[in-house]
Amino acid sequence: MRRLAWGAPFCAIAALLAPWELVSLIFAAPLALVMPGYAIVSAAFARRELDPARFAVLSVALSLATLALGSVVLNYVPGGIRGVSWAVLLLLVVLGSARTAALRRDGKSAAPRGSRIRRLNHVELGMALGALSATIAALVLASTTLPAKDALGFTELWIVPVPESGGSEARIGVRSEEQAATEFDLGVRIDKGRLIRRSFRLAPGESRVFTIGPPVASAGSAVPVVATLLLDSDPRHVYRRVSGSLVAPEAR
Amino acid sequence: MARPRPTVRALAPIALCAGLGLLLCAYANSLSRQLLDPNSLLLWAGVLLIALPIFYRLTSRDASPGERLALVCLLGLSLYGVKLVRDAPLFAFSDEPIHAFNADQIVAYHHLFRFNPILPVTPSYPGLEGATSALMTITGLSSYWAGAVIVGAARLSMMAALFLLFRRVSDSARTAGIAVAIYAGNFNFLYWGAQFSYESLSLPIFVVVLMAIAERDTAPREWARTWAVPIVLGISAIVVTHHLTSYALAAFLAGLALAYWLVRRNWSWPNPWRYAAFTAVLAFAWLLVVANSTIGYLSPVLGGAFEAIFNTASGEAPPRGLFQGKGTEIPPTPILARSMALLAVGLLAAALPFGLWRLWKHSRNQPFVLIFGVAAIAFFVTLGLRLAPAAWETGNRAGEFLFIGLAFVVASAGAQNWALRNRPRLGRAAISAALGVVLVGGAIAGWPWDLQLASPLRARAEGRTISSPPLALADWARENIPGDERFGSNIADARLLMAPGERIAFAGKNPDIQDILLELAFSKEGWEMPLLRENGVRYVVTDSRDIASDSTRGYTFSEDGEVTIPRQATLKFAELPGATRIYSNGEVSVYDLGAQP
Numbered sequence: 001m002r003r004l005a006w007g008a009p010f011c012a013i014a015a016l017l018a019p020w021e022l023v024s025l026i027f028a029a030p031l032a033l034v035m036p037g038y039a040i041v042s043a044a045f046a047r048r049e050l051d052p053a054r055f056a057v058l059s060v061a062l063s064l065a066t067l068a069l070g071s072v073v074l075n076y077v078p079g080g081i082r083g084v085s086w087a088v089l090l091l092l093v094v095l096g097s098a099r100t101a102a103l104r105r106d107g108k109s110a111a112p113r114g115s116r117i118r119r120l121n122h123v124e125l126g127m128a129l130g131a132l133s134a135t136i137a138a139l140v141l142a143s144t145t146l147p148a149k150d151a152l153g154f155t156e157l158w159i160v161p162v163p164e165s166g167g168s169e170a171r172i173g174v175r176s177e178e179q180a181a182t183e184f185d186l187g188v189r190i191d192k193g194r195l196i197r198r199s200f201r202l203a204p205g206e207s208r209v210f211t212i213g214p215p216v217a218s219a220g221s222a223v224p225v226v227a228t229l230l231l232d233s234d235p236r237h238v239y240r241r242v243s244g245s246l247v248a249p250e251a252r
Numbered sequence: 253m254a255r256p257r258p259t260v261r262a263l264a265p266i267a268l269c270a271g272l273g274l275l276l277c278a279y280a281n282s283l284s285r286q287l288l289d290p291n292s293l294l295l296w297a298g299v300l301l302i303a304l305p306i307f308y309r310l311t312s313r314d315a316s317p318g319e320r321l322a323l324v325c326l327l328g329l330s331l332y333g334v335k336l337v338r339d340a341p342l343f344a345f346s347d348e349p350i351h352a353f354n355a356d357q358i359v360a361y362h363h364l365f366r367f368n369p370i371l372p373v374t375p376s377y378p379g380l381e382g383a384t385s386a387l388m389t390i391t392g393l394s395s396y397w398a399g400a401v402i403v404g405a406a407r408l409s410m411m412a413a414l415f416l417l418f419r420r421v422s423d424s425a426r427t428a429g430i431a432v433a434i435y436a437g438n439f440n441f442l443y444w445g446a447q448f449s450y451e452s453l454s455l456p457i458f459v460v461v462l463m464a465i466a467e468r469d470t471a472p473r474e475w476a477r478t479w480a481v482p483i484v485l486g487i488s489a490i491v492v493t494h495h496l497t498s499y500a501l502a503a504f505l506a507g508l509a510l511a512y513w514l515v516r517r518n519w520s521w522p523n524p525w526r527y528a529a530f531t532a533v534l535a536f537a538w539l540l541v542v543a544n545s546t547i548g549y550l551s552p553v554l555g556g557a558f559e560a561i562f563n564t565a566s567g568e569a570p571p572r573g574l575f576q577g578k579g580t581e582i583p584p585t586p587i588l589a590r591s592m593a594l595l596a597v598g599l600l601a602a603a604l605p606f607g608l609w610r611l612w613k614h615s616r617n618q619p620f621v622l623i624f625g626v627a628a629i630a631f632f633v634t635l636g637l638r639l640a641p642a643a644w645e646t647g648n649r650a651g652e653f654l655f656i657g658l659a660f661v662v663a664s665a666g667a668q669n670w671a672l673r674n675r676p677r678l679g680r681a682a683i684s685a686a687l688g689v690v691l692v693g694g695a696i697a698g699w700p701w702d703l704q705l706a707s708p709l710r711a712r713a714e715g716r717t718i719s720s721p722p723l724a725l726a727d728w729a730r731e732n733i734p735g736d737e738r739f740g741s742n743i744a745d746a747r748l749l750m751a752p753g754e755r756i757a758f759a760g761k762n763p764d765i766q767d768i769l770l771e772l773a774f775s776k777e778g779w780e781m782p783l784l785r786e787n788g789v790r791y792v793v794t795d796s797r798d799i800a801s802d803s804t805r806g807y808t809f810s811e812d813g814e815v816t817i818p819r820q821a822t823l824k825f826a827e828l829p830g831a832t833r834i835y836s837n838g839e840v841s842v843y844d845l846g847a848q849p
Contacts, residue, residue: 071382080362134271
């Protein structure tokens with residue numbers, strides 16, 4: 001219980017302060033997925049003996065139950081559901097239950113004694129490490145983005161108003177999701193007359209954003225904008241077209 | 253009798269096989285994500301490389317209970333890994349983006365019970381997303397990885413709890429291990445039940461509650477209060493996590509209480525009727541106070557199921573074809589795979605009478621045995637629901653619970669004691685092979701054949717990453733459209749708009765976005781725009797891909813020969829006064845209908 005009482009705050013602080021998610025998870029996982037249940041089971045079974053397997057299962061399951069129910073509790077706490085409030089709640093559960101366990105157990109230890117595990121020989125250790133390596137390799141392979149030559153590439157074209165411009169400016173974006181570098185011709189017509197042309201080349205996954213406006217028009221009037229994207233290799237066909245409008249700003 | 257061998261010595265090579273099997277599954281999926289059309293046998297070889305050594309060891313007489321427990325945990329985690337390596341690090345199962353959206357909302361707004369446009373009932377059962385929010389907020393992990401850790405922990409506790417439950421009831425670690433191995437063959441175990449969805453947390457806690465009640469049964473009377481702590485906590489957690497599981501638990505405990513009464517002819521301790529009543533009252537109170545939309549959500553599903561059963565049974569409606577998807581473009585399940593699935597069901601059905609007979613002969617005075625026997629028979633009744641179109645899902649969901657009883661009954665048939673020509677190893681090998689058939693056949697029966705392997709959502713091109721059309725849309729929306737704006741779109745696009753797009757997107761029939769998108773022209777009555785306005789939809793997403801209406805297949809890249817819907821259906825929005833197309837990626841376009849008047 002003493003280790004739990006020291007370990008829980010340490011894990012909470014380390015998890016909250018850790019700069020990387022994976023490091024934070026190393027501390028957060030025992031704090032969230034083991035310690036609350038372990039402390040609750042220790043308190044509930046302070047005067048009984050529970051074998052290690054059942055103790056372990058209940059520890060994980062009751063930790064999950066604590067998380068499910070804890071979110072409902074935190075929902076009604078000032079500040080709501082945040083990292084700090086979760087850490088505080090879990091600490092309260094762990095320390096409160098550990099204290100209860102210590103008071104109830106009358107000097108007897110509730111936590112099960114771990115069975116002695118035989119040391120692995122070199123071959124067994126090699127196999128265990130092999131299993132771990134294969135699992136990590138599988139997860140890395142699964143998370144790796146791979147080429148898919150038969151997947152049809154495409155290009156995105158969009159127009160959205162610049163939020164802080166009051167509608168007088170817009171961003172026109174082009175993002176290539178093509179399989180190979182592609183040359184584009186972008187034409188933007190503002191109202192009936194003004195035409196802006198841009199030619200550029202985008203590698204797969206690359207994007208280019210242009211800002212247009214404000215328009216030259218009477219104040220407050222809306223001016224249509226049409227953006228047309230052509231493939232440099234096939235300039236006679238419209239590849240993408242989007243439209244929007246610009247609002248002429250009030251004179252200052 | 254042979255002395256149990258030290259646990260670690262036997263475990264090391266089995267764990268190595270499991271790791272290599274997982275790697276093989278990841279390799280098969282990597283080929284599939286490259287659209288290289290790999291042979292599905294690679295995947296099943298990986299699954300069997302994980303499972304068969306475990307099954308073989310579980311059938312042995314000399315493994316210790318601790319080793320068997322470790323083996324079933326290894327089985328559960330490794331098979332969960334098969335789901336993870338299919339599509340990490342993106343949610344690609346139909347319910348996952350819905351729950352990921354809820355988790356993201358909790359983290360963004362610091363409160364529960366926010367709005368979900370596709371499944372409005374889900375925020376009312378926030379147990380899974382609330383638990384996930386703990387890891388997300390403390391560590392900064394995404395909902396995908398935080399959810400994967402939570403579901404993984406839940407799976408681990410389910411496998412261990414199942415083993416302990418079966419061991420307590422059967423009084424045999426060997427039978428318990430084999431029963432858990434059989435449970436891994438339930439139709440939803442490999443994929444559907446492993447997704448980031450509320451049942452993936454509630455079902456494991458359900459099993460833990462059953463385990464605790466079984467343990468309490470064997471404990472002295474003065475331990476009653478001690479066991480009440482985990483049981484009450486578990487029940488409460490289930491009630492706030494998943495509606496159907498809480499009702500299933502109430503029904504299961506009520507049945508168990510009745511079984512106790514039948515066996516012991518009294519309602520006093522350890523009859524668990526109080527827990528059955530507690531579960532029912534708590535679930536009902538939650539339904540009334542917090543989650544009253546559940547009635548409107550479940551009643552059409554269950555009502556439709558009853559109607560479909562009646563219609564199919566009376567011959568008014570044709571039966572649903574097994575192993576068939578909804579669309580004509582979905583490839584059929586190969587004969588060999590169908591045979592494997594039917595063989596799995598056949599093996600279970602063949603073992604059932606022997607299991608029931610042995611249990612009736614030796615253990616009929618045990619309430620748990622009675623309830624498991626009823627569940628085992630009920631499982632085969634629910635198989636009939638698969639023939640009725642609208643009842644299929646109800647039968648499928650019920651199967652996960654009933655399979656607990658079936659696994660126990662089949663394991664109790666005693667096949668593991670069979671020594672083929674007096675050669676026990678041959679008998680064990682045959683039983684392991686049968687368990688392998690049950691595992692693979694169950695997975696084939698529970699998940700469409702063409703979806704067993706992953707499809708690409710992202711791909712590498714010239715050293716950079718490109719995304720599929722719906723995923724590119726979701727990324728664009730997250731970066732360019734304010735978080736409080738609403739979209740109306742097809743089912744697949746909507747799900748990715750919700751996660752990872754973190755945007756509110758309506759889809760499907762309620763509200764009827766589906767008809768607005770698929771009709772070739774607007775109606776004369778003009779109900780479409782008022783409906784969109786009523787739901788605050790400013791952006792309409794059109795998608796020319798037919799598959800965009802499929803919540804399990806519509807996320808991936810297009811290939812040559814993609815089936816499309818008529819162009820008029822997508823172009824009609826350009827004719828709407830004031831509507832402008834602000835986004836286009838060829839197949840997917842977004843129309844801005846303008847701000848709400």
